[in-house]
Structures are given as C-alpha cells and as structure tokens.
Amino acid sequence: MSTDISYTPEEVAKILRISKFTVYELIKRGELAAYHIGRKVRVEGADIESYKQKSKGVSPLPSLLDPPALSERLNHTTTLDESLVICGQDIVLDILTRYLEKQFPQVHFLRRYIGSIDGLMALYRGLANVVTAHLWDSDTNEYNTPYVRRLMPGHQTCVINLVYRMEGFYVAKGNPKGIITWGDLTKPEVRFVNRERGSGARVLLDEQLRLSGIIRNDILGYGDEEMTHLAIASKVARGEADVGLGIEKVAMQFINLDFIPLHKERYDLVIRLEDLERPHFQALISILKSPSFRNEVMGIGGYDISRMGEILAKT
Template sequence: MANDVSYTPEEVAEILRISKFTVYELIKRGELMAYHVGRKVRIESADIESYKRKSKGLAPLDSPATTPSPSFAPTQGFSHNPSSDEGLVICGQDILLDILTRYLERQFPQVHFLRRYIGSIDGLMALYRGHANAVTAHLWDSDTNDYNLPYVRRLLPGHPTYIINLVYRMEGFYVAKGNPKNVTTWSDLTKPKVRFINRERGSGARVLLDEQLRILGIRSRDIVGYGEEEMTHLAVASKVARGEADVGLGIEKVAMQFVNLDFIPLHKERYDLVIRQEDLERTHFQALMSILKSPSFRNEVIGIGGYDISSMGEIMAEI
C-alpha cells in the first residue's frame, strides 16, 4: 500500500476483516494510529501496515528492532501515594478499565490518570515496584481452584493488599465460523492440523492454558503454534479471524466484535482489581469504589455485554 493512501474506519474493517467497532477500539487504545479531517477519522496505509507488523510481533518499519514498546516501559514519577498533582496508573487490558478511567477523570480533572495495557503478572509486578497504583488480575491457580489470591501472596510479599472484584468473564476458544477444525476441548489443541495462537507469558489467559495443560499432562511442544504469541485478546481474535490461526484463547466479549468468529466457552474467570490496603482510604480510591457501585457505571458495563457484574465492587480478600 502506498504511504499517501488513507482509509475510513469502515474500509480498514474490511481490510483487516474485523468489525468497525473493533477498529475504533484499536484507535482508542493507541494500537492503530489515526487522525481527523474535520469530524472524519482517517487511517493511513502505513499505520495499517505498522499495526499488522506489531500484531505479528515484528518491529515497526521505521523503528529499530530493539526499541521497546512505550506501553511496557516502566512508568516514572508515579508513586503509590498520589497527590493532586501526581498521576494514578491503572494496569490492565479490558475495555471496562477505560470506562472506569473516564469516570475518574470527570471527578478529578487535575489528576493524570494513565492506563498501561499489560498482563496480570506484569501488572502485579508493577504494583510491587511502585510503578502502578491499581492493577487487574485473572490468574487461576489449579491447586486451590481460586483466582488471584495465591499469586498476590507470592508476588507482593510485605505489601498488604485488597482484592476487589470487577467482573466475571468467560474464557474460551476463538475459532472460525462453524468451527471447521472441531476444536472444543483443551486436548483438541494437539490435533496435527490445528494451528494455535498463544498469549504472552504472564497474561491470565496464558496461565489458564498452562495450568490446564499441566493437569491434563499435555506437552506444549505437541501444540502447533504454542510458541507464537500475541499481546491482547483482540490481537489473538484478529489472527483467527484473518485465517492465520485456527484457534486462540480469550474472553467472550472480544469474540462478539468479529462477525466471522465463533466462541467456545471453557472457563468462567474472576477479573479482580488489586490495590494496596493503605490506599483504600485515599480520595481517589474511595471515588473508584463509589464508581464501581454506581448505577451509571454498572449500566454502562451491562450495556457492553459479556460481563457478570454480580460481585462488582466487593472486597474478595485482604492479604
């Protein structure tokens, strides 16, 4: 594609074989660059190519391969005790965190609320190191059949925390419409003609997969594509939708954005927010808790679809 060609979101959706809604989400998350001409949104062909390269784990065409992604660089200048002139860093990849951040920005326009789109284990490590203030996790422990508590205990020693529920979500397989490879169970990933696309190490989906493989005695080397990784549920679903993989693991909400995907439900997961206990009485965190319990926020999340909010805002554990 020539560099001087630009496209509308609808045209980009056709090129990438995804929904128009997904294109706007990619733009909002900063994964796909765009600009405005008046009230119209345009995406240049070079930025489409850049997004495709990043989805494949390749370096951007105009950047050296060793350049780290800004989203994963350590955040400087933010502590776990933010004042009005500091920022508050929220880690996690779900769209409901973008909505939560928007609500906080309305109440505290003087505060810089930053979003980092990183996986569960990286988020907990960022909280431990003081690079984040609130992080999400959906890490299943097969020994206890519990979510998040065992990992928080191990990764945040000496840091008392609250684990607060956001939502419950369904994890499962993304497959092409009609499920032509008939993939319905974890064991089906070992079928010789099934190409899998994995999530990055440290993500909740990757932990769930590896725990299930351990329980079933399945060797990762017997899964074609196990070593191929993507950084988000959206990128995994997009790869399956484009026919570059036969199956991937992710949440149901993302599958709803693709017209040519089916979703095979496998495991209901708990998606929690983790904060330090000392922070809960601070103004920003009290506001956050109030937002989680507010009818307006809950109704907006319900309207998105794909989430169980029955325990939203409840403290699941004190560690």
C-alpha cells in the first residue's frame, strides 16, 4: 500500500479487512482521518498506516495482518490485564462486549468483524478467543459442530448458543421479480448480490445450490460480493440488485424491502474448552443467561433467544 495516494472507504475496508461500514464508523469517531471531495470520502495512505500503528496498542479493531505479534500477545493464556479478541459481525456481539467491558474494565476487548470460517481459523491459529459461527452442513442438517471439528483438528472446543436467526432473501417491496426459491436466482432478469467467501450466508447459499443442482455461473451477480448483511440489504434497497441473502433483523431496518424467509439458522459462540472455566468466559455465560442482557436482545427484535447461553457441544 502506497502512503502518498488516497483510498475510498471500500478500498480501506479491504486493506484493513473490516467492513466499509466499520470504516465509516471509525471516521465518524475520529479514529481514522479522512476528507471529502464533494460528496465522496477519501482516506490518505499515511492515515491508514497511522491508524494501523495506533491499533498495535489499544484498538477495538486489531489487525490480523501480523499473526506472530498478536499470537504472542494472546498465547492462549489471557489474564485479567490482557486483551481478548471477539470475532463476528452481529450487533448482539457489540452488546455482549459492552457488558463484558463493564465487568472487566482492565481488559481490552477487541472486536474483529469477520465471517464464520475466518473466525474459526483465527481461533485455531491463536488469533482470537471467542468466535461466532452459523455454518450449515447439508450432509447432517446440523449447524456449526461439523465445521468446528474440521477446522479445529486436535483442539477441544465448546459451542455455546447465542441466538437463532432467520435467513432469507432481501427483495424490493412487493417482490416484483417473484423471487421465492433458490432456483429463482437463475432467472435471466434477476441480479443477485452475494456475501464474501467464508461467511455463513455464503456457505448456506453454496450448499443449497449444490443440493439443487444449480450452476453458480447461471446466477447473474454471483461474483458481486459484499461484506455484511447490511451492505447486501442496502444494495437491494437502492435498486442496484434484485435479491440478496441475509438475516431478517437487517431487513427490518429498510422500509422499501421485503424479506422472504428460507432457513432458520443457529448462531453460536465457539471458544477453546480450556478457557471455559476462566473468569472472562464464566462471566460471558452468566451475561448470556442474565435477564438484563436477554431483555435487551429481545427488545431489538428479530432473534430467538430460547437457547441463549446453553452449551450445545464440547468437541
């Protein structure tokens, strides 16, 4: 990356491996310097480097670009005065992090906004402490556990339910293209917008296409990727795509979108089994079971919390 040229928020997002909405939030909070050319936002390469340097200290969005440094810092033996990395993109994780920060003000709780497979790989490599997953396995019709076993070979883990969410299609109000099934994605006039590789939504789509015998090249826009459910919904709402895949909660934020429910998914937390009895993780489970946290999540809407905090598997 050159430090003498400027970058768009989308380019910054790719450089830092975060969502473009997180980039805008960093700019809004003054953590990342930016300037405007008309209505467009630009970030200098030098300011990106400056932000990355500051992130090597205390930052809500640590970089995974320097695995040895971060691995050495965490080293699977997090104590009460160190950092704890939480990976995942759902707003419920931001609320959970806030509750943890209140209980452990001396701990740096660091958030990484990455997908399910990347999160599990970070846990395997020692670059994360808590990760989320919503990965459907079509062979077993089971969520997450088969993937945890494959991606964490030789490592014992604990799978804890966070919420259940409804996954489905975002379409324009009134569903003018009549998009109801996976097969409708192949209609020649339908423009699709996809999630990035490694995300739970992308895995669900690819598994369903395989089961249905649908060739991905027959889907217009299959290669058009966005990093978040919000970005997908926004693109459909703006008319830049006809359909995208995401969770119902996000669709509720757009008055000009309809949601076509397809699949109820299990959204879990995954930690190392050796961490389960440590104070941070016992506090995490207690928070998940607390009336205040559960009521706050229920108040948001769009989530099933019936098994929140329940240990579903130890692998």
